[in-house]
Amino acid sequence: xxxxxxxxxxxxxxxxxxxxxxxxxxxxxxxxxxxxxxxxxxxxxxxxxxxxxxxxxxxxxxxxxxxxxxxxxxxxxxxxxxxxxxxxxxxxxxxxxxxxxxxxxxxxxxxxxxxxxxxxxxxxxxxxxxxxxxxxxxxxxxxxxxxxxxxxxxxxxxxxxxxxxxxxxxxxxxxxxxxxxxxxxxxxxxxxxxxxxxxxxxxxxxxxxxxxxxxxxxxxxxxxxxxxxxxxxxxxxxxxxxxxxxxxxxxxxxxxxxxxxxxxxxxxxxxxxxxxxxxxxxxxxxxxxxxxxxxxxxxxxxxxxxxxxxxxxxxxxxxxxxxxxxxxx
Numbered sequence: 429x430x431x432x433x434x435x436x437x438x439x440x441x442x443x444x445x446x447x448x449x450x451x452x453x454x455x456x457x458x459x460x461x462x463x464x465x466x467x468x469x470x471x472x473x474x475x476x477x478x479x480x481x482x483x484x485x486x487x488x489x490x491x492x493x494x495x496x497x498x499x500x501x502x503x504x505x506x507x508x509x510x511x512x513x514x515x516x517x518x519x520x521x522x523x524x525x526x527x528x529x530x531x532x533x534x535x536x537x538x539x540x541x542x543x544x545x546x547x548x549x550x551x552x553x554x555x556x557x558x559x560x561x562x563x564x565x566x567x568x569x570x571x572x573x574x575x576x577x578x579x580x581x582x583x584x585x586x587x588x589x590x591x592x593x594x595x596x597x598x599x600x601x602x603x604x605x606x607x608x609x610x611x612x613x614x615x616x617x618x619x620x621x622x623x624x625x626x627x628x629x630x631x632x633x634x635x636x637x638x639x640x641x642x643x644x645x646x647x648x649x650x651x652x653x654x655x656x657x658x659x660x661x662x663x664x665x666x667x668x669x670x671x672x673x674x675x676x677x678x679x680x681x682x683x684x685x686x687x688x689x690x691x692x693x694x695x696x697x698x699x700x701x702x703x704x705x706x707x708x709x710x711x712x713x714x715x716x717x718x719x720x721x722x723x724x725x726x727x728x729x730x731x732x733x734x735x736x737x738x739x740x741x742x743x744x745x746x747x748x749x750x751x752x753x754x755x756x757x
Contacts, residue, residue: 443497444532445483445523450540451492451680455479456523456533462516464525466631466673472505473673474516474523480676483523483531489715490539491687492680495523497531541691544648544684545699550738552700557731559702560693567709572634573597574721577728589628593635596620597729600642604733607654615654621661626669634722636666636674640681641726647684648694648727649734655682687715690723697731 448456455478462476471484471494482488485499510525517524523531561577568574573593599620607615627635639662646655659682666675680686689711696704712720 440528440530442530442532443499444534445495445497445536447490447494447496447539448533448536449490449492449494449680450538450685451479451676452481452495453538455481455493456518459518462518464510464512464514464516467506467510467512469504469506472510475672476516476518480673489687489689489711491715492683492685493676494539495531495536539688541685541688542695544650545695548698549700550735553698553731554735555700556697556702557728557735559700560697560705560728563705564709567713568721569718572628572718572722573638574718574725576638576725577721589634593624593627593638596623597638600624601729601733601736604642604654604730605736607657608649608651608734608737613653615657618658618661621658622665625662625665626674628722630717631671632674632677632716632719633670634718636670636678637716637719637722638726638729640678640686641690641723641728642730643678643681644684644686644690644723645694645727645730648698649730651734655684686723687720689715689720690727693724694727697728 455476457478459476459478462474465473465475465480467473471482471488473493474481474483480493481495482491482493483495483497483505485497485501485503487501488494488496490496509528514525520533522533564577568577571587573590575590576593576597597620600618603615603618603620621639624635624639626633639658643655643658646652646658659678662678663675663682666678677686689708692704693708693712695701696708712724714720715723
């Protein structure tokens with residue numbers, strides 16, 4: 429493997445950055461130093477005074493915090509010697525980690541997700557959701573909150589994270605439906621947010637990823653006031669109960685920004701592009717351990733609620749099929 433070759437021939441390694449997410453670009457702007465905040469096999473996080481960036485090899489998914497480099501797919505940063513707490517020097521030209529690694533920035537292209545579809549129909553959204561659920565019945569990991577895509581798999585799962593999430597997610601479905609139905613914007617605070625923040629293990633807990641998916645979907649539906657209500661409560665609590673890196677991902681989601689695979693899946697569902705679903709699921713599989721599926725479950729909860737809020741224009745049968753809340757109550 430590449431890292432073993434590197435250990436045999438120690439030296440200085442340069443891996444140019446060719447793609448930078450919008451949040452990563454902001455985190456690097458005007459700073460001079462930072463430190464390694466977390467290290468994994470295929471990527472590692474650097475914290476600066478203005479935020480976080482995630483540096484990875486050529487297989488890293490485009491996302492707001494990500495810097496995608498030319499490092500080969502087999503690169504193992506943890507085994508290669510990148511260490512938590514290590515000092516990082518940042519300039520307009522390069523990110524340098526000790527005397528070992530340089531990540532030139534001169535050829536970097538900025539990345540932002542494609543904008544949400546402007547023209548979509550409720551019938552297409554229903555078709556996209558039905559097709560997505562049908563294709564993911566056996567695909568969703570048992571860990572995390574992805575199984576909230578399916579009422580039956582949720583009811584059969586006795587995981588403690590699932591049990592703790594069940595009540596807040598059902599409350600979220602009700603709150604979202606009411607909020608997107610109420611024209612005068614006089615809805616109560618979304619207190620269901622609090623028990624979800626920090627829920628689950630890992631660097632980005634499943635509850636956080638679920639809420640991120642919700643906020644991105646609300647951005648897609650142009651429900652900015654509803655999204656800001658969710659973020660107001662989430663941001664007021666997040667720093668106390670979850671990780672700083674997870675907060676950074678949530679903050680990006682509050683702007684409607686997430687991993688490319690999430691955006692592609694949401695666009696396909698909203699526009700009824702059922703033929704693309706199989707390929708999109710592969711992309712979701714590669715977003716964190718369960719983060720992709722947690723976020724998609726949150727987004728689908730929002731889409732279900734939007735269909736329920738549109739109830740007068742749907743048949744009773746279609747509403748029952750598309751409403752997750754109806755399926756589990």
